[in-house]
Amino acid sequence: MNNWDSLLLYPFLTILVMVSYVIGLVKKGAKYFWQWAFIVQHFCFWLALSCALTLNYNFIIFDFTKNITSIAILFAVSTSFYAAVFFIPGAWITALVRSRKLWLWISYGLMFLGILLVLILPRNWEAMIACTLAFGFGVSTNSIWYLTFNEVYLFRTNPFLTIALNLPVVLLANMAGANFLMFVKNFSQNPLTLHYVIFGTIFSLLIFAMIFCFYLPEIKSNVGAFQPPVLKQLSRFSWWKVIIIFVLLFFVTILRELSQGDFLNLLLAQETWVKYHNKTIVEQYIHSVQEIWWIAQIIGTVLIYHFFVKKVGIKKSLILAFAVWGGYFILTATISVPEVLLGLQLLNGFALGILFGVLFSLAIMWNYRIQNRPVTGCFSALNSLMTFLVQFLIRVFANNHLGIFNNLELNWNLPFVENDAFLKTLKTTLLFLYLGCAISSFGLIILVCFTAKFISGEYYYPKQVEEKMVELVGMVVPQQVDQKIVLQEYLRIKKEVT
Numbered sequence: 001m002n003n004w005d006s007l008l009l010y011p012f013l014t015i016l017v018m019v020s021y022v023i024g025l026v027k028k029g030a031k032y033f034w035q036w037a038f039i040v041q042h043f044c045f046w047l048a049l050s051c052a053l054t055l056n057y058n059f060i061i062f063d064f065t066k067n068i069t070s071i072a073i074l075f076a077v078s079t080s081f082y083a084a085v086f087f088i089p090g091a092w093i094t095a096l097v098r099s100r101k102l103w104l105w106i107s108y109g110l111m112f113l114g115i116l117l118v119l120i121l122p123r124n125w126e127a128m129i130a131c132t133l134a135f136g137f138g139v140s141t142n143s144i145w146y147l148t149f150n151e152v153y154l155f156r157t158n159p160f161l162t163i164a165l166n167l168p169v170v171l172l173a174n175m176a177g178a179n180f181l182m183f184v185k186n187f188s189q190n191p192l193t194l195h196y197v198i199f200g201t202i203f204s205l206l207i208f209a210m211i212f213c214f215y216l217p218e219i220k221s222n223v224g225a226f227q228p229p230v231l232k233q234l235s236r237f238s239w240w241k242v243i244i245i246f247v248l249l250f251f252v253t254i255l256r257e258l259s260q261g262d263f264l265n266l267l268l269a270q271e272t273w274v275k276y277h278n279k280t281i282v283e284q285y286i287h288s289v290q291e292i293w294w295i296a297q298i299i300g301t302v303l304i305y306h307f308f309v310k311k312v313g314i315k316k317s318l319i320l321a322f323a324v325w326g327g328y329f330i331l332t333a334t335i336s337v338p339e340v341l342l343g344l345q346l347l348n349g350f351a352l353g354i355l356f357g358v359l360f361s362l363a364i365m366w367n368y369r370i371q372n373r374p375v376t377g378c379f380s381a382l383n384s385l386m387t388f389l390v391q392f393l394i395r396v397f398a399n400n401h402l403g404i405f406n407n408l409e410l411n412w413n414l415p416f417v418e419n420d421a422f423l424k425t426l427k428t429t430l431l432f433l434y435l436g437c438a439i440s441s442f443g444l445i446i447l448v449c450f451t452a453k454f455i456s457g458e459y460y461y462p463k464q465v466e467e468k469m470v471e472l473v474g475m476v477v478p479q480q481v482d483q484k485i486v487l488q489e490y491l492r493i494k495k496e497v498t
Contacts, residue, residue, distance in 0.1 A: 007186055010179045010291060017295060018172055024302075025165075034215065038153070039169060041212035042145055045138075046170045048111070048205040050177025051198060052135045053079055080388035082136020084381045090140045091147075091367075091377025098223040100148045101216060107141050108210050110134040115203045119196065139384065142170075143376040146364060151222040155477045158469055159364035160305040160459075163357045167301040171353075175294040182287065225371045230475050235457035237369040244451045245362050246382055248318075251444055252355050253383050255325065255437050257390035259348050260293050262398075262415065264332075267430055269416035270423045272338045282416055285338060292345040300353025304361065313462040314358060315452035319445050321354040326441035333434035336427070362455055404429045 025039070094100045114134030121127040150162040184197055225231070258264070265286055272285045300321075308317040328347040335341060360379065367375040398405045404425060408417060453460045458468045 007183060010287065011183055013291060014172075014176045014179050017175070017298065021168060021172060021298070021302075034217065035153070037212045037215040038149060041209045041216065042166065042169050043173050044205045044209035044212070045141075045145075046173035047177050047180075048202045048209070049135060049138055050174040051181060051202050052131070053139070053174075053177075079132050079136045079139055080384045080391070082133050083139035083142075084385035084388060086137050086140030087143065087381035087384060088374050088377040091143055091374030091380075092372065094144060094147075095224045095372060095374065098220040099218065100144050100151070100223060101213070101218050103141055103144050104148075104213060104216075107138045108206060108213070111138045111206055112203070115199050115206070119199050119203070140380075143364075143380045146360070147223075147367070147376060148216070148218070150364060152217050152219055155219075155473070156222055156226065156368050157472045157476060158305070159361040160309045160358075162364065163361045164302060164305040167304075167353075167357055167360070168298045171294055171298045171301065175291070175298075178290065178294075225368050226476060230472075231369060233475060234369060234472075237366060241455045241457075242363070242366055242375055242378075244447075244455050245359055245366075246379065248355075248444060248447065249359050249379060249382055250386060251440055252352075252359065253386035254390055255329075255440065256352055256356075257387060258433065258437055259325070259328065259332075259352070260290075260345070261391065262394045263430065263433070265289075266410070266415045267332075267426060268338065268341055270426055271336060271341065273416045273418070274420045274423050275338055285342070289342055289345050292342065293349040296346045296349025297353035300350040301357045304354065304357040308354060308358065309361075309459065310462055310465045314362075314456045314460060315448060317354055317358055318448045318452060321351040321358075322441045322445045322448065325351040325355070326438040326445075329434040329438035329441065333431045333438075365457060365459075 090103045094103050111134050114131035117127040118124070118131045146159075146162050146166055149166055150156055150159055154162060180201070181198065184194060226234070231237075268289055269282050269286055272282045273279075276282070308314075312320070324347050328344055328351065331344055331347075332341060335344075360376075363376050363379040367373075397403055398408070398410055401407060408422075410417070459465050
């Protein structure tokens with residue numbers, strides 16, 4: 001059975017990782033319905049989105065979208081592009097009306113309409129574009145989820161813990177969504193059957209998530225910035241601090257798309273083809289690369305608060321991650337052994353998990369220190385926009401046969417050519433590209449060295465993180481709220497309760 005990995009191995013691996021994460025949460029204190037209502041809703045919502053995003057980006061399932069050549073259509077069917085448009089209005093409007101759930105309800109409604117369209121009109125471009133627009137709006141809720149958790153369960157006090165608890169849920173959902181699509185693809189080869197199974201599943205997941213949304217509490221007084229008396233006790237907000245975070249994110253996003261995306265898949269697929277000359281092995285190998293990348297990211301994000309922020313420190317964590325990433329690029333550019341390149345994805349995913357998680361946490365932290373300025377919305381919009389631009393430019397170069405894509409017809413679902421000589425040209429190009437990425441990574445270390453203290457606020461010194469968190473809880477959580485005692489005890493005895 002050539003597709004045993006998609007039908008057995010990766011579904012089992014996904015379940016194993018999910019069960020391990022759930023057990024970890026239970027051991028750390030997540031035992032109540034109101035806690036799991038948020039986690040389950042968040043997972044189901046992003047599982048539905050991940051299925052749509054994988055379809056939208058890779059066009060794995062549907063033959064009529066498999067090889068898009070029109071630049072205009074590439075724009076029209078890009079979820080990342082639409083998400084970049086909606087991120088800032090989403091964060092700003094929900095803060096203005098003091099209701100994060102408003103954006104969630106709108107996204108549910110639009111996504112339901114989009115799915116109904118593609119169910120009624122299968123294999124229709126207009127319906128697919130409308131669905132993509134709806135899911136782009138859904139993706140724009142990304143920062144809303146984290147803000148909601150931090151405001152409801154942590155009273156805006158701990159963005160690092162918010163990311164450490166919630167970002168792995170999103171990564172798990174993305175991993176599960178990709179594996180589900182591969183499972184369905186290998187289980188049935190009928191395009192129309194696949195269409196209804198996939199979008200029917202997405203529809204069911206959204207209904208399930210929407211039911212749990214009714215149980216999602218909202219504390220309107222916690223939406224938005226801290227009150228002036230509290231702000232006076234905290235590090236002052238400065239747009240220069242936020243701009244530095246955005247500059248780091250700008251490069252991290254570009255490096256992420258080059259470190260694990262079309263270019264990397266092209267290299268790995270070609271390396272594997274030259275060694276084995278077996279299409280099935282190439283497909284299994286590419287899937288394995290993605291699985292390891294997801295798992296490494298999950299490990300990195302889980303450790304953000306308790307290990308990296310509280311023990312290593314923000315500055316050293318960012319430096320370590322950029323150094324690891326720089327080493328990854330150098331090794332990937334110079335090594336030609338597929339099995340070694342597979343193992344290097346552990347470094348790639350781990351470094352990315354730390355970098356993105358810490359930067360996003362800092363963006364959330366500064367978001368609560370200025371009134372009606374959507375810092376997290378800008379952060380997410382920049383991330384989504386750069387994701388779109390890198391993917392878009394690669395496809396434009398490929399579709400117009402520019403550079404290394406000259407006279408090449410690639411199927412991006414399995415990007416390799418049967419001409420072994422192409423590997424030499426590809427390796428030469430990627431050698432310079434990845435060495436440039438490595439230099440950029442090491443250059444960003446210099447930027448971190450000079451700016452880490454500036455952008456970290458009162459959480460720069462790891463030994464003071466707990467103390468500062470306890471002080472903030474004392475300032476912002478009302479005395480009569482039981483959660484205040486819970487949070488303070490959590491911070492003191494290092495037992496995770498939220």
